[in-house]
Amino acid sequence: MKRYIFRNGMVLDAPKGFAKKDFAVLDNGKITFKNIPDRGAIEIDISGSYVIPSLFDLHTHIRCPGQEYKEDFEHVTRAAVAGGFTELCSMPNTKPVADNEAIIDYIILEGERYGRCRIHPFGSLTVGLQGEKLARMGLMKNKGAVGVTDDGMCIQDTSLMMKAMEYAHTFGLFIMDHAEDNYLKKGGFLNEGLVADKLGLKGIPEISETIIIKRDIEISRYLNIPVHITHVSSKRGAELIMNAKKEGVKITFDITPHHLSFNEEACLGFNTNFKINPPLRTEKDRKFLIGLVREGKVDCLATDHAPHAKFEKEYPFDGAPFGVSNLDTALSLLYETLTIKEKIPFEKWVGLFGNAPRKLLKMQEKALKENAVANFAVFDKNLEWKVTEKTLYSKGKNTPLLGRKLKGKVSFTFYEGARVYPFGEK
Amino acid sequence: MRKHLITVDDLSKSEFMSILEQGKAFKEILTRPIKKIPTLRGKTIGLLFFEPSTRTKLSFELAAKRMSADIVNFTASSSSLKKDESIKDTVMTLDAMKIDIYVVRHSSPGVPYIVADHIRGSVINAGDGAHSHPTQAILDVYTIWERFGTLKGLNITIVGDIKYSRVVRSDIDAFLKLGAHVTICTPRTLLPFSVSSLGVKVNFSVKEAIKNADVIMGLRMQKERQDSGLIPDEVEYNHFFGLKEEILGSLNPKVLVMHPGPINRGIEIDGEVADSEFSVINEQVTNGLATRMSIFYHLVEA
Ligand SMILES: [Zn+2]
Numbered sequence: 001m002k003r004y005i006f007r008n009g010m011v012l013d014a015p016k017g018f019a020k021k022d023f024a025v026l027d028n029g030k031i032t033f034k035n036i037p038d039r040g041a042i043e044i045d046i047s048g049s050y051v052i053p054s055l056f057d058l059h060t061h062i063r064c065p066g067q068e069y070k071e072d073f074e075h076v077t078r079a080a081v082a083g084g085f086t087e088l089c090s091m092p093n094t095k096p097v098a099d100n101e102a103i104i105d106y107i108i109l110e111g112e113r114y115g116r117c118r119i120h121p122f123g124s125l126t127v128g129l130q131g132e133k134l135a136r137m138g139l140m141k142n143k144g145a146v147g148v149t150d151d152g153m154c155i156q157d158t159s160l161m162m163k164a165m166e167y168a169h170t171f172g173l174f175i176m177d178h179a180e181d182n183y184l185k186k187g188g189f190l191n192e193g194l195v196a197d198k199l200g201l202k203g204i205p206e207i208s209e210t211i212i213i214k215r216d217i218e219i220s221r222y223l224n225i226p227v228h229i230t231h232v233s234s235k236r237g238a239e240l241i242m243n244a245k246k247e248g249v250k251i252t253f254d255i256t257p258h259h260l261s262f263n264e265e266a267c268l269g270f271n272t273n274f275k276i277n278p279p280l281r282t283e284k285d286r287k288f289l290i291g292l293v294r295e296g297k298v299d300c301l302a303t304d305h306a307p308h309a310k311f312e313k314e315y316p317f318d319g320a321p322f323g324v325s326n327l328d329t330a331l332s333l334l335y336e337t338l339t340i341k342e343k344i345p346f347e348k349w350v351g352l353f354g355n356a357p358r359k360l361l362k363m364q365e366k367a368l369k370e371n372a373v374a375n376f377a378v379f380d381k382n383l384e385w386k387v388t389e390k391t392l393y394s395k396g397k398n399t400p401l402l403g404r405k406l407k408g409k410v411s412f413t414f415y416e417g418a419r420v421y422p423f424g425e426k
Numbered sequence: 427m428r429k430h431l432i433t434v435d436d437l438s439k440s441e442f443m444s445i446l447e448q449g450k451a452f453k454e455i456l457t458r459p460i461k462k463i464p465t466l467r468g469k470t471i472g473l474l475f476f477e478p479s480t481r482t483k484l485s486f487e488l489a490a491k492r493m494s495a496d497i498v499n500f501t502a503s504s505s506s507l508k509k510d511e512s513i514k515d516t517v518m519t520l521d522a523m524k525i526d527i528y529v530v531r532h533s534s535p536g537v538p539y540i541v542a543d544h545i546r547g548s549v550i551n552a553g554d555g556a557h558s559h560p561t562q563a564i565l566d567v568y569t570i571w572e573r574f575g576t577l578k579g580l581n582i583t584i585v586g587d588i589k590y591s592r593v594v595r596s597d598i599d600a601f602l603k604l605g606a607h608v609t610i611c612t613p614r615t616l617l618p619f620s621v622s623s624l625g626v627k628v629n630f631s632v633k634e635a636i637k638n639a640d641v642i643m644g645l646r647m648q649k650e651r652q653d654s655g656l657i658p659d660e661v662e663y664n665h666f667f668g669l670k671e672e673i674l675g676s677l678n679p680k681v682l683v684m685h686p687g688p689i690n691r692g693i694e695i696d697g698e699v700a701d702s703e704f705s706v707i708n709e710q711v712t713n714g715l716a717t718r719m720s721i722f723y724h725l726v727e728a
Contacts, residue, residue, distance in 0.1 A: 127658070134615075134658040138666045163655055166614040170630045171666075 003027055003041035004419070006412075009378065011051040011368050014355070017347045018050060025374045029417015033370055046411070049380040052350050053366035054086035054413060055331065058176075058254055058357040059151075059230055059302035061323070062088065062119065065106065066095025071307040071395045077116040079305075079327040079394035081421040084377035084410040086117040087358075088327075091151050092124040099124040101139040108144045116420040120146040120361075122176065125164040129153040134164055138171050146361050147174035149230070152277065154180040154212060162219055169225045174361050176228045177216055179237065180278065184208035189318050191264040191279040199267065201318060204279050206234045213237045217244040217251055226250035228360065231304050233259050233278035235288035242297065252299040252360060255289050257330045258400075261337040262286070266400065272313045273400040276306075277322035290337075293352070294344050300356035301349075303330045307396020325396035329387060331379065333401065335408040346381075374414040383409040429725050430549040432538045433558040434599040442567070442604065445720045449568050452723075453716035456492070465723060466495035472525040474500045474517075474541070475552070476532040481687060482552050482561075485711070486529045489718035498525060513540045521545040527725055530554070548725045556590040561721060562686055563596035565714040567604060569706055570641055572713070573682060578605035583635045585611045585669060586645030586694050589618050589656070593686050594645065598624060611635035612667060615656040632666070636673060642704075644669045644685040644695045660693050671698040682706050 004025045010018035024036045057080070063071035080088055090107055092098035098107065104121045111119030123140035125148050127133045137148055148168045154177060155161040161177075168175050185208040190196050192203025213229055217240060220227045232238050232253045244251050258276055263283045266274040274280060292298050306323025313320050331353065338344045355365040366375045385391060387401040413421035430436060437445070455463060471490045475483050490497050500520065513532075517540070520528075526547045530538045535557035542549040553559040570577055582601050588594045588610055601608050608626040610617070621628060629635035636642050647663060657663050664670070669683065683695075683704040691697045700707060 133655055136658045136662045138658075139662050142665075160655060163615050166617075167657070170613040170615070 002419075003037060005036055005041045005043045006051065006378065007043065007045050007047075009046040009049050009051045012053065012347060012350070013368065014347070014351060017345075023051075023368075025414060025417070029373055031368060031370065031372050031374050031376075044412075046378055046380070048382045049378050049411065050346060050350075051368060051376055051378050052084070053354045053368060054375045054377050054415065055084045055353045056087040056355075056357045057085050057303045057305065057327065057330075057353070058089050058300060058360070059256075060088040060090055060305045060327065061093065061307065062090040062107070063307060064094060064110070065103070070309050070312075073110050073114055075393060075395040076305075076307075076327070077111065077114045078423070079325075079392065081116045081413040081415065082393045082410060083327045083329065084331050084379065084413055085327060086375055086413065086415040086420070088117060088119050089146060089357075090119050090121045092122050092149065093129060093151060093153070097124055097128050098122070098140075098145075099127050099129070099135040101136060101143040104140045104143040104145045115418075117415055120144070122147045122149050122151075124148065125150045125155060125168065125175075126160070131155045131157060131160060134167050137168050137173055141171045141173055145173070146363075147176055149176035149178065151176070151178045151230070152180075154178050154182070156182050158215060158219070161215075162223060165219060165223060165225050165227065169223075174228065175226065176230050177212070178231065179209050179212035179216060179229050181208045181211050184211065188279075189275060190267045191281050193264060193282060195264045195267055199270065199317070204277070206236060206281065209234055209278055210237045210240060213240050217241070217249055220244075220251050221247075221249045224250070226252070228299070229253040230302060231256045231259065231278060232289070233281050233285065235281075235285045238289060238292060254300045254302040254357070255293070255298055256302060256304045257326060257333045257337070258324055260286065260289055260293065261333055262400070267317075270317045271400060272315065272317055272320035273324060273398050273402070275317060275320055275322055276324055290342055293338060293349050294342070296348070298352055300360060301334070301352040302357070303327055305330075305394070305396075307394050308398045310397055313398045323398065324400065325392065325394045325398045328392045328394055329399060329401050329406065331410060332385070332406040332408050335379070335381065336406060340407065374417045376414050377410050378412040379408060380411045381408045383407070383411060385409050430538070430542050431560050431721060431725065432542070432549060432551045434560045434563050434596050434603065436560070439603060441724070442564075442600070445564060445717065445724055446568055446571050448723055449713070449717040449720035450572070452719040453713065456712065456716060461492055462494060463492065464494045466490065466493035466726060469526045469726060470496045470498060470524065471722070472498045472500060472520055472528045474520070474528055474530045476502055476530075476537070477553070479531055479553070481711075482531065485714045486550075486552060486718055489715050489722060492715070493719055493722060495722070498523065513537055514544050517541050517544045521547075527722060550721060550725070553592055556592050557595070559592040559596045561714070561718055562593050563600040564721065565710060565717045566597055566643070566684060566686070567600050568713045568717045569684060569710050570682065573706075574640065576605075577601060580606045580640040581609065581638050582606045582641040582643065583609045583611060583639040584643045584645065585632055585635065585667060587616050587647050587651055588612045588645065589616045590648075591645055597643070598626060602626075609635050609639070613657060616651065632669070632673065633676075636677075639681060641682045641684060642669065644683070644689070646686065646688065647690055647694045664693050668693060669695045669699045671696050674699060674702055674704070677704055684710060687711070
């Protein structure tokens with residue numbers, strides 16, 4: 001392995017913030033601030049760049065095995081490290097579903113083959129995501145599953161959800177729920193409201209999210225079992241969670257970059273790349289969620305990276321699949337939204353994409369410390385880049401940012417001591 | 427005064443001990459070439475089994491026969507008797523036949539109380555739904571007591587399907603009454619709701635739960651548990667909550683492995699464990715006979 005010396009970067013020393021420091025990555029893959037070699041190393045001036053612990057995504061649809069036409073291990077791991085992520089939590093809606101130990105094992109091993117980042121699989125709560133029969137959560141955990149969720153197939157039967165949570169809790173598994181009432185959501189394509197009416201498309205009401213959040217709060221309180229609500233989209237939903245927290249309920253939640261960056265009006269041109277579930281809500285919802293980030297009240301961020309094939313997003317709005325390809329652009333987009341536009345300092349929120357989810361999953365946090373194994377990303381805040389199909393490494397080109405210029409980009413990513421981005425000879 | 431045995435709570439600690447002591451004497455009789463004694467000559471025992479049972483019924487029947495009692499059998503499956511059909515009418519008919527002791531098994535909790543209200547004899551509960559099974563608890567206690575001389579301070583670990591088990595309910599009551607420490611090990615979906623007020627410890631890992639155990643008791647995994655979605659399947663259940671061969675190496679030589687039977691090999695207990703030198707599963711059957719004789723004896727004496 002080559003040695004690297006990074007000079008003049010702003011290194012995150014949480015919780016204190018950034019400090020200008022030089023450091024090196026040695027042959028053993030460890031970071032040093034004190035023993036920077038005087039030769040035999042590649043020297044890089046990273047003035048104007050931030051150095052942060054590598055990112056962690058709690059919610060990635062890796063699509064493999066089974067839907068390699070949308071995304072595969074090669075592309076998803078490239079997109080991840082190009083976006084600064086070295087850990088991904090894969091969602092179980094693969095084909096076959098990650099509802100048993102063999103699939104969990106496959107995903108972990110296959111992920112490791114590429115050597116760029118780690119995939120931490122989530123198993124499903126129920127067999128085949130069918131919401132009928134509990135999955136083998138214990139055996140999945142033994143093979144390395146870090147959590148369980150039925151994600152987009154939110155369990156509707158409250159009694160089953162309780163059983164699933166109790167069973168998962170037996171093994172100390174992290175339980176995540178995509179809060180959605182199927183009956184209320186049925187046939188909807190975007191937020192219920194002005195825009196949906198204008199476009200003549202059936203809406204997805206806010207209450208389809210809040211009613212399940214409320215249910216999960218009650219279950220969590222009743223059973224005293226923690227639950228995590230993923231991709232909260234509405235002000236009301238977030239308020240319910242805040243209030244429950246105040247009452248001591250063990251509930252946590254995350255927000256996605258798109259719910260922080262866009263509102264329902266983005267759908268006005270029928271651009272299917274804004275068709276997301278849960279849908280983009282109103283500006284009021286978005287502003288409220290940003291306020292929570294500003295106040296430090298969000299537990300973590302998650303991409304909900306949902307790559308699709310180009311032809312699928314070329315269907316009419318009501319026929320196209322839900323989801324945005326996100327890993328490549330998540331950090332740059334949030335830098336624009338939160339730091340450039342909303343003036344929330346980078347160090348105030350970047351940890352929500354790093355050690356915050358690691359903490360939720362009770363995993364080892366990453367730090368930029370003397371002798372720590374190099375797991376970090378360099379984010380060049382001045383680097384302007386254009387989002388095109390070519391600059392995205394994900395197989396899924398379904399992002400509304402296509403053609404847009406963004407300011408700020410990851411320029412280096414190190415994983416377990418090795419440079420994994422930029423690609424090429426290490 | 428007329429005496430019933432419907433739950434373990436019907437017995438004081440001294441009555442409990444007296445049943446154990448007397449059970450020992452009866453067990454000795456069971457080793458003799460002539461195993462019959464005249465204690466219940468002229469007494470009539472009614473076996474009211476509203477729910478199918480082979481082993482428990484056989485045990486009561488043989489206990490009564492060994493003591494020279496006359497036996498009346500009333501067998502009806504619960505399904506043929508509707509739940510709202512009056513137990514009272516059935517029982518009053520029997521009572522006209524002057525039966526001294528009724529042994530009652532029914533799938534509905536509380537039926538032994540209904541029987542007791544309408545007869546003149548004594549009632550022994552041979553299992554009423556998920557409520558209680560005191561004679562199983564007595565034989566389990568006997569098996570432990572015979573080996574250790576006391577239950578006081580012993581660590582007893584119960585592994586398995588606990589939620590709707592009448593055996594566990596009665597066992598826990600009896601073990602705690604006699605001063606043992608109880609740990610239960612089962613997936614959380616099979617834990618009773620009120621577990622925190624039962625006075626037992628809960629551990630989700632078999633390995634940890636049996637670490638300092640003097641007694642390990644397995645419980646039958648009921649097929650309905652899987653059907654009602656409380657566990658994924660038998661493979662996962664066996665992996666995490668089965669008494670597996672691997673545990674044998676870590677047990678101290680005095681440990682007893684028990685099971686109320688019948689066992690599901692390869693599900694809640696591996697054959698290697700059920701047949702190991704630690705196992706007293708067959709001994710429990712003999713002890714069931716001796717303690718049921720002792721229970722008859724005490725009810726008649728009272
Ligand atoms: Zn989702």
